[in-house]
Amino acid sequence: MATEQVDTDLEIPAEARDVRIIDLDFHMNPTEDQLIGYVEDDAAREKLSTEFGMLPRKAKSDAAYAIPGGNEGLFTQGKAEAAEDVKLAADKFAIDEPIVNVGLNNTPTQHNPVLKNAIVQAANDFALDQVIPEDLYCLMMVPQWDPEHAAEEIRRVGDEDGFIGAYGWFGPFALFGETRFDPMFEALVEHDLPLVLHGSLSMWPQNTPVGDNMLSWTEMLGLDWPVFAQVNVANMIMSGLFDKFPSLNVIIEEGGHWWIPFLRYRLDEFYEMHPDDIIIQPRKHEMGERRLGRKPSEYLRDNVYVTTQPMAPPERTRDTKQMLEQSMAEDTFLYSSDWPHQTLDPATWAFRNPAFDDDLSKAILHENAEDLFGI
Amino acid sequence: MSSNEYTKVTTVDDVEPERGMSVTVDGIEIALFKVDGEYHAITNRCPHQNAPLDKVGEKKINGEKCWNERRGGFTDQPAVTCPWHLWEIGLETGEHETSGKRVSVFDVKVEGDDVLVKV
Ligand code: FES
Numbered sequence: 224m225a226t227e228q229v230d231t232d233l234e235i236p237a238e239a240r241d242v243r244i245i246d247l248d249f250h251m252n253p254t255e256d257q258l259i260g261y262v263e264d265d266a267a268r269e270k271l272s273t274e275f276g277m278l279p280r281k282a283k284s285d286a287a288y289a290i291p292g293g294n295e296g297l298f299t300q301g302k303a304e305a306a307e308d309v310k311l312a313a314d315k316f317a318i319d320e321p322i323v324n325v326g327l328n329n330t331p332t333q334h335n336p337v338l339k340n341a342i343v344q345a346a347n348d349f350a351l352d353q354v355i356p357e358d359l360y361c362l363m364m365v366p367q368w369d370p371e372h373a374a375e376e377i378r379r380v381g382d383e384d385g386f387i388g389a390y391g392w393f394g395p396f397a398l399f400g401e402t403r404f405d406p407m408f409e410a411l412v413e414h415d416l417p418l419v420l421h422g423s424l425s426m427w428p429q430n431t432p433v434g435d436n437m438l439s440w441t442e443m444l445g446l447d448w449p450v451f452a453q454v455n456v457a458n459m460i461m462s463g464l465f466d467k468f469p470s471l472n473v474i475i476e477e478g479g480h481w482w483i484p485f486l487r488y489r490l491d492e493f494y495e496m497h498p499d500d501i502i503i504q505p506r507k508h509e510m511g512e513r514r515l516g517r518k519p520s521e522y523l524r525d526n527v528y529v530t531t532q533p534m535a536p537p538e539r540t541r542d543t544k545q546m547l548e549q550s551m552a553e554d555t556f557l558y559s560s561d562w563p564h565q566t567l568d569p570a571t572w573a574f575r576n577p578a579f580d581d582d583l584s585k586a587i588l589h590e591n592a593e594d595l596f597g598i
Numbered sequence: 599m600s601s602n603e604y605t606k607v608t609t610v611d612d613v614e615p616e617r618g619m620s621v622t623v624d625g626i627e628i629a630l631f632k633v634d635g636e637y638h639a640i641t642n643r644c645p646h647q648n649a650p651l652d653k654v655g656e657k658k659i660n661g662e663k664c665w666n667e668r669r670g671g672f673t674d675q676p677a678v679t680c681p682w683h684l685w686e687i688g689l690e691t692g693e694h695e696t697s698g699k700r701v702s703v704f705d706v707k708v709e710g711d712d713v714l715v716k717v
């Protein structure tokens with residue numbers, strides 16, 4: 224027959240149904256009303272319920288200026304308010320395990336810690352009440368701006384079945400190598416929870432010459448996140464964080480991945496030439512150690528992971544293969560879709576791009592996540 | 599079948615305006631659209647990352663709470679806006695202007711109630 228109707232909801236190659244796909248970055252957006260109902264603190268609930276709302280946006284620009292037709296970037300695919308919305312959306316892309324975060328990426332940009340802590344508590348209780356019972360894995364939010372409180376929140380909900388990691392943000396905020404974060408890291412290790420850090424909606428330090436001159440979304444989103452991702456990874460490694468907490472795993476979400484080769488060789492080269500200031504890193508000083516336990520690149524391979532969206536492979540297969548190898552992709556890459564944002568990345572490349580052989584695809588699509596999260 | 603031949607792919611009643619429809623002719627997957635009363639047919643794979651263009655116009659999950667209720671769309675150019683990342687692809691040229699990437703465009707005609715495409 225010359226013609227046929229194709230009727231399928233699946234939007235990526237059919238083979239994807241035969242492989243387990245774990246998606247590290249799936250955003251859920253309950254309504255403010257839904258969340259406010261979970262806020263326990265009376266004063267916070269009163270203030271968050273005002274017309275001012277829960278999470279006023281501080282950014283100076285928006286993806287909409289950069290998208291033809293002024294479409295929105297945040298809800299290009301839709302909005303998942305309930306667990307069944309998540310399942311429906313995930314199925315279109317053959318995603319078996321969407322690891323849900325209650326996508327409030329504007330939280331760290333807010334000013335008042337009482338209100339921010341209340342939002343985190345509400346988001347975690349919402350997840351426990353409405354998402355996890357529907358057989359979905361979730362990341363608990365961590366109030367990183369107050370590491371002692373973050374540790375308390377981890378101890379409050381971190382052992383709950385279904386929470387498989389903790390969700391925080393990198394950005395123009397305090398760097399995670401600072402020793403004041405240690406109580407939070409202690410609690411994470413105690414509860415066997417990897418720390419998943421996502422980009423925040425705070426683009427570059429604003430009201431500075433650098434921030435004020437970033438006028439294109441390509442620089443704002445395309446560069447801010449990888450820059451702050453690298454700065455944080457380097458800081459965690461060089462401050463001895465992984466010497467103090469060797470079993471800690473950190474996942475960088477949406478911060479890009481092709482910078483791994485750069486960081487890998489750059490940090491090793493510089494550290495080997497300039498190792499003498501390690502003893503005055505506060506954490507190493509406290510530990511009485513003059514050197515890192517290993518080369519920077521070894522922590523990068525063993526303690527740090529990156530999510531893949533957008534994969535953005537080079538045109539030529541051999542270039543992609545080389546990039547994957549230099550990035551230690553088989554050990555460091557975790558698939559993420561970023562549903563429902565415009566930067567969505569369905570895993571088509573795993574099935575159509577010859578640079579991804581079976582073993583590598585399996586590692587990225589599910590094996591690395593299985594090992595990391597025990598799922 | 600000669601390449602000059604048109605193949606019936608559907609009937610006019612089955613083509614929903616401002617939506618996409620996928621049809622396959624001789625193994626080639628084609629997206630068929632009816633925009634402002636005109637029929638258009640192009641390869642059903644976006645030149646960016648292979649999104650199925652026939653999903654354009656599908657209602658988003660909770661679409662009524664988003665700026666645009668539906669995925670992707672159409673512009674006056676005329677162009678189809680891809681449901682995944684909103685690339686605009688000219689329906690008469692098959693081209694995405696910013697990247698210069700393009701897909702095939704197929705002739706479409708209507709005979710009676712039938713919609714036919716030439717591959
Ligand atoms: S796949 Fe069409 S715009 Fe990306």
